[in-house]
Structures are given as C-alpha cells and as structure tokens.
Amino acid sequence: MKGGTVSFLFVLLISPSPPFSASVMGNFVNAGMLPNGDFELGPKPSDMKGTQVINKNAIPSWELTGFVEYIKSGQKQGDMLLVVPAGKFAVRLGNEASIKQRLNVTKGMYYSLTFSAARTCAQDERLNISVAPDSGVIPIQTVYSSSGWDLYAWAFQAESNVAEIVIHNPGEEEDPACGPLIDGVAIKALYPPRPTNKNILKNGGFEEGPYLLPNSTTGVLIPPFIEDDHSPLPAWMIESLKAVKYVDVEHFSVPQGRRAVELVAGKERKRDRSGG
Numbered sequence: 001m002k003g004g005t006v007s008f009l010f011v012l013l014i015s016p017s018p019p020f021s022a023s024v025m026g027n028f029v030n031a032g033m034l035p036n037g038d039f040e041l042g043p044k045p046s047d048m049k050g051t052q053v054i055n056k057n058a059i060p061s062w063e064l065t066g067f068v069e070y071i072k073s074g075q076k077q078g079d080m081l082l083v084v085p086a087g088k089f090a091v092r093l094g095n096e097a098s099i100k101q102r103l104n105v106t107k108g109m110y111y112s113l114t115f116s117a118a119r120t121c122a123q124d125e126r127l128n129i130s131v132a133p134d135s136g137v138i139p140i141q142t143v144y145s146s147s148g149w150d151l152y153a154w155a156f157q158a159e160s161n162v163a164e165i166v167i168h169n170p171g172e173e174e175d176p177a178c179g180p181l182i183d184g185v186a187i188k189a190l191y192p193p194r195p196t197n198k199n200i201l202k203n204g205g206f207e208e209g210p211y212l213l214p215n216s217t218t219g220v221l222i223p224p225f226i227e228d229d230h231s232p233l234p235a236w237m238i239e240s241l242k243a244v245k246y247v248d249v250e251h252f253s254v255p256q257g258r259r260a261v262e263l264v265a266g267k268e269r270k271r272d273r274s275g276g
C-alpha cells in the first residue's frame, strides 16, 4: 500500500438540493477518456512546423487556438526530458493557447473533468478550464507527484446537450515554449448522492467523485475553487487553500469503501505574488 495518511479535514459539508430527478438523467453512461483525450492521434507532418501545430484542426477531435505544440514522450526541452503520462503524446499550450472539444452530454447533468497537467518552466503557470458559462482557473505551480505530472479535477453542469470543453493557458510568458503540458483528458457524469440510512452525510464515504484514470497511481487533485458552484466531489466543497487529493483503494490506503480524500503537501517553488 502506498500513499500517506487518509484524512477528512478541511472539507466543508454543503447540502445542495438535487436540481433534477432521476428520470432526466437518462442512460448516458459516460466515464472515460474523451475522444483522443490522450492525444495519441496526432497531426500530419505537413500540419507541423517543428513541434508547433500550424493547422487548428490537425489533432483529431480537438480544435486548437494559438501556439500549441505536439509533444512526444522522450522529447527534450533544454536538459529536461519530457515524459508523458497517457500513451506517448501530449500537447503543450503556449501563451493564450487553448484546446477545445465539443462533446454530447445530457443537459442539466453534472460532469467532472479529469486531466493531467505538468508545468515546464519556472513560471507561475495556470490553466483556465471552461464549459460556458462555468470556468475555473487552476494553478499548477505546486507539484505533487514525483513525475511532475498531476491529475486535476474540475466540474460543470451541462447547460445544453453539447459541452464545449476548453482548456486555456492564460499565461503571458516571454518564452512561448514555456507553457503547461496537457494529457489524458477524461470525463465522468456525477450523480448527486443522497444520504443513506447507514450514513446521513451525503457522499460521506466519498464514493462519488471525479474520474480516476485506471493506470494512474497519484490520485486526482481537487483544487479549491472559491467561486465554484459545482464540486467534482458531490456534496462537498474544498475549503482549504490547497488542493485535496482524491484517491482510490487500488493505490492508497482507504479505510472504507473504494475512495477517500487525502490532505496533501506539495513542493512549492518560491513565489512572491507581491513581487518583492
């Protein structure tokens, strides 16, 4: 068994009333990688200039904006060897670059997105993930895993039957090659849990939560979203300043059931927002 102490701290219970009934959920079973969510299908050589993708539709299932690079595992950046978590390929988002995918969903339903991200340069890298009208900015400055790649979760409620998922790098760094790497974008429909006669806390065992990539041993970080309406961990809201980690029994010590929440400590690079 790997992993640290399982803890239930720093999470505040909220109790939203379920906004829809079971009947409108439909039979939309959706948990897994998005189409080409691992970017294994790549651009044709004629759509590339070095590592840069120069045709916005060159990566199947995705639409690109701005300076997007197609990264192969083992590729070097300076003296750093880039490794990729899902398959052999990933993308890197330069300044103001984004990747977008349209997906059929069920209107009114809650979904959680899970994706891998890695920071490449020393800057304060962030990602803005959105499905209109919801959006959330995830700081990826703190690195929790030894590989440099962390999994993040973010949730939204589908406003229509099509979700336009956008992952955007709002950065404005001098070096356009400094930007987050993205890989393994997955989705899971969330079913707001109800209290049971065994546990009056909703989702008290954290069994309902974001998608965990089957091969990932690191768990999924759930960042605190101050203005977030929708939690990837139904019925719970992250109140700490730091992310909490959602873990599975396959890779961590979980006292009850299959899922738990762990308080984590990450490696912080020095950062002074006041600029001093």
Ligand SMILES: *[C@@H]1O[C@H](CO)[C@@H](O)[C@H](O)[C@H]1NC(C)=O
Pocket: 104
């Ligand atoms: C998404 O929904 C539209 C309209 O219902 C349908 O035409 C299309 O085939 C669907 N796409 C996928 C990938 O299921």
Ligand SMILES: *[C@@H]1O[C@H](CO)[C@@H](O)[C@H](O)[C@H]1NC(C)=O
Pocket: 128, 129, 130, 135, 136, 137, 168, 170
């Ligand atoms: C994130 O992206 C959404 C959608 O483009 C936008 O509405 C929102 O203002 C962005 N947030 C930040 C902090 O840039």
Ligand SMILES: *[C@@H]1O[C@H](CO)[C@@H](O)[C@H](O)[C@H]1NC(C)=O
Pocket: 086, 087, 214, 215
């Ligand atoms: C998970 O690992 C197994 C064995 O290494 C591999 O065959 C499989 O393709 C991996 N799955 C994903 C989604 O990466």
